[in-house]
Amino acid sequence: RRNLQQLQERTLALIKPDGIPYMGKIIEAICCSGLIIKQLRMCKLSRGQAKDFYKAHMDKPFFEELANHMSSGPCVAMELVAEDAIAKWRLLLGPTSTEVARMKAPSSIRANFGTDSTRNAVHGADSYDSARREAHFFFADRMFAPCAKFFNVTLG
Numbered sequence: 001r002r003n004l005q006q007l008q009e010r011t012l013a014l015i016k017p018d019g020i021p022y023m024g025k026i027i028e029a030i031c032c033s034g035l036i037i038k039q040l041r042m043c044k045l046s047r048g049q050a051k052d053f054y055k056a057h058m059d060k061p062f063f064e065e066l067a068n069h070m071s072s073g074p075c076v077a078m079e080l081v082a083e084d085a086i087a088k089w090r091l092l093l094g095p096t097s098t099e100v101a102r103m104k105a106p107s108s109i110r111a112n113f114g115t116d117s118t119r120n121a122v123h124g125a126d127s128y129d130s131a132r133r134e135a136h137f138f139f140a141d142r143m144f145a146p147c148a149k150f151f152n153v154t155l156g
């Protein structure tokens, strides 16, 4: 049974530095999919911030390469809202590896705009807890700022 919280589920999406040249097309894909952009901001992560963001992967062999890539240029962070937003966005972005994405999900964002397994254009939170943590990572100041009234976007 679906409650109001699931109907207005939130997730965190990120356009990675390699996806920035395609940000218009990626945002168009998001808007056409029924996901609503609640908040959006452009930012540049330091290497330390990139490591903090992806700290769940600190023991993985690709961690250094990932931190280098994520701090190599600007990112666009977005908070998305929809019914089942977390799963919807993961489906739209596609598998981690661009090669796999092109085989198994050819219309996904990663199939269209990714390069390899590290430079894969976009990120999506993978659970309710990571969505909350990651939204806080990028938007904490806005969530609690007195000017929050400006971000009261009407849904639907």
Ligand code: RTP
Pocket (backbone or CB within 6 Å): 057, 062, 066, 095, 096, 117, 118, 119, 120, 122, 123, 124, 125, 126
């Ligand atoms: P993301 O967190 O960025 O949405 O990607 P994901 O869930 O599909 O993949 P995850 O396992 O969480 O990996 C996080 C990011 O690390 C880079 N990666 N590189 N070279 C490699 O084998 C490799 N594997 C993962 C990618 O940028 C991946 O998105």
Ligand code: MG
Pocket (backbone or CB within 6 Å): 124, 126
């Ligand atoms: Mg992940």
